[in-house]
Amino acid sequence: MTIQTFHTKVCIVGAGPAGATTSIFLGKYQIPHFIIDAACFPRDKICGDGLDLKAIGILNQIDKNIIKNNIKQSDKIQACWGFRLIHPSGKRTEFVFDPNTSDYTQPPYAISKRTVIDTLLVQQIDPEYSTFLQNTVATKIKRINGKWKISASQENKNIEIYCDLIVGADGERSMVLKTVGDRKIDRNNYAGGVRQYWSGVEGMHEKHLMEVYYPKSKPMSYLWIFPLGGGYANIGYGMLSSVASKYNYNIKSDFKDILEKDPLIADRLKNAKPEDSIRGWGLPLASLQRKCYGDGWLLVGDAASMVSPTTGEGIGTGMTTGLIAARFIQRAVQQNKFDESVLKNYDREIFRRVKDDINLFKISMWFSPKMMGWVMNNLIQLPMFKKMFQQKVTQWLHTAYHKDLVVNLD
Numbered sequence: 001m002t003i004q005t006f007h008t009k010v011c012i013v014g015a016g017p018a019g020a021t022t023s024i025f026l027g028k029y030q031i032p033h034f035i036i037d038a039a040c041f042p043r044d045k046i047c048g049d050g051l052d053l054k055a056i057g058i059l060n061q062i063d064k065n066i067i068k069n070n071i072k073q074s075d076k077i078q079a080c081w082g083f084r085l086i087h088p089s090g091k092r093t094e095f096v097f098d099p100n101t102s103d104y105t106q107p108p109y110a111i112s113k114r115t116v117i118d119t120l121l122v123q124q125i126d127p128e129y130s131t132f133l134q135n136t137v138a139t140k141i142k143r144i145n146g147k148w149k150i151s152a153s154q155e156n157k158n159i160e161i162y163c164d165l166i167v168g169a170d171g172e173r174s175m176v177l178k179t180v181g182d183r184k185i186d187r188n189n190y191a192g193g194v195r196q197y198w199s200g201v202e203g204m205h206e207k208h209l210m211e212v213y214y215p216k217s218k219p220m221s222y223l224w225i226f227p228l229g230g231g232y233a234n235i236g237y238g239m240l241s242s243v244a245s246k247y248n249y250n251i252k253s254d255f256k257d258i259l260e261k262d263p264l265i266a267d268r269l270k271n272a273k274p275e276d277s278i279r280g281w282g283l284p285l286a287s288l289q290r291k292c293y294g295d296g297w298l299l300v301g302d303a304a305s306m307v308s309p310t311t312g313e314g315i316g317t318g319m320t321t322g323l324i325a326a327r328f329i330q331r332a333v334q335q336n337k338f339d340e341s342v343l344k345n346y347d348r349e350i351f352r353r354v355k356d357d358i359n360l361f362k363i364s365m366w367f368s369p370k371m372m373g374w375v376m377n378n379l380i381q382l383p384m385f386k387k388m389f390q391q392k393v394t395q396w397l398h399t400a401y402h403k404d405l406v407v408n409l410d
């Protein structure tokens, strides 16, 4: 079989939200590079499909028209005005953003199937600066004389890419991470999740609220119902891996049990039907704070373990790391220097963006299941939390629509 060889300064492995964002910003900085992905887009990714204001902020920084042109009441990207918590007691608390008492009229959240949002993102990659190879699986990565050699297979041909800097954007099971670091799973900083699409789900809020339910029968775990419009929803279930092993939970069968037997959920699915099978994947949490740079390499997104430990959201944090990585790469290319010294403040810049989430997560880990149940049942519904939500969302909308993310390289 023939081998095709390429030489480039930068190669990104993985074109999910983190890798695509890195590539988009490298294109804006006019830096030629390669980006490869094992899949061909549109491709699915097991996810809750929730987009937070971090993701919306980076989308706006890419192009102000993306959200404006694509957010709709249903169809492509579902606008979502807040969330509904269903407490272990069965009580509900709804946090609905009211645009009438704010300077902002945009929704604070959005929900989009990954086949849609990830495809929208790769469409923003600039072909003038980026050679984007789909259906291309990295099979071996080696360091040779200060360069990287990436061996990849592409349908019926083999390719080799030689580069000075490799960006690991290849997700939770990252091959780049396995090459440069340690991919051992730390159960205290890792979660598992399953999801299934359903149609005909009843009882969803007219403002398309994201719903999170804390089942009484399985403390410290949560089920979500994220509406995609017209009774169609992404329903999923997740928990910290250390919780699963401590309480002997089985994520898939417990999920099925809740859907079939828990009256708070089963009643809403009595006329509904599953649209696919239950599928699971891991969530590497940012609280691990792994080292994400070194001589000639950077990690972004799930490969960098950047999922928010409090919300389970990793699309926005992954895109944030992509933008920050691109700024560091721009400087490295300008200086034609790719060693650790030129990338050394990368970790500081990425973890600064998830510091509050990590601190809140660490505090919540001190709570026993009983305390957590009490907080959910009693504290969260106090009116002051609804007021805080309205104020916070206004602040976050201001940042997402009017403030570009500024990266401090030194």
Ligand SMILES: Cc1cc2nc3c(=O)[nH]c(=O)nc-3n(C[C@H](O)[C@H](O)[C@H](O)COP(=O)(O)OP(=O)(O)OC[C@H]3O[C@@H](n4cnc5c(N)ncnc54)[C@H](O)[C@@H]3O)c2cc1C
Pocket: 013, 014, 015, 016, 017, 018, 019, 036, 037, 038, 039, 043, 045, 046, 047, 048, 049, 050, 051, 052, 136, 137, 138, 139, 169, 170, 171, 172, 174, 175, 192, 193, 194, 195, 236, 238, 280, 281, 282, 283, 300, 301, 302, 303, 307, 312, 313, 314, 315, 316, 318
């Ligand atoms: C059950 C579940 C629910 C979730 N819910 C949410 C949510 O509601 N909101 C949210 O923000 N986040 C959520 N997340 C997290 C989110 O899915 C991830 O954080 C996000 O996808 C990370 O993006 P990424 O670009 O780093 O990786 P990915 O999206 O995983 O992309 C990695 C890419 O790398 C490619 N790749 C992998 N290996 C290779 C290889 N060897 N060669 C070439 N290409 C390769 C893959 O094909 C893929 O396209 C959830 C995760 C799970 C598991």
